[in-house]
Amino acid sequence: LRWMNFQQLRNIPCDSAAAAGGLQGGIVGFTFGLYFGVHELVLRPDRNFQVLKSVIKNTGTSTLQFGLVVGSFSGFECLIGRLRRKRDFLNSTGAGFITGAMIGYYSSQGTVRTAIITGLILSGFTTLFGLAQIHVSES
Numbered sequence: 001l002r003w004m005n006f007q008q009l010r011n012i013p014c015d016s017a018a019a020a021g022g023l024q025g026g027i028v029g030f031t032f033g034l035y036f037g038v039h040e041l042v043l044r045p046d047r048n049f050q051v052l053k054s055v056i057k058n059t060g061t062s063t064l065q066f067g068l069v070v071g072s073f074s075g076f077e078c079l080i081g082r083l084r085r086k087r088d089f090l091n092s093t094g095a096g097f098i099t100g101a102m103i104g105y106y107s108s109q110g111t112v113r114t115a116i117i118t119g120l121i122l123s124g125f126t127t128l129f130g131l132a133q134i135h136v137s138e139s
Helices: 014-043 045-084 089-107 112-138
Strands: none
Touching: 014 045, 045 089, 089 112
């Protein structure tokens, strides 16, 4: 499995971009969940069965959450690029805001203020990352 770049994403449908992003995010989430779960097993060998159940549950949750976030971001980034008919960092900015707002809204049981703040924070990170990519590719 290779990471897709913007040139490769140009000709595929946005739902495929979202699915590819979700798969990649799920793999990262699975890896994190498994790593931290095994770490927990090593730290608490006295309760192996309880910890193992917790590891399985947390790994699944981490896989799902990372997959949903990265898949949503990838889908929104593709959709915004198609609507704007441009491929630049502003697509990432918009996708970061929408994805962050969704995370904030659902994690705070529907607080719009938290959704906006989380959207702005994730949008800022994705904008900085997009600008850094432009700077690296120009040099």
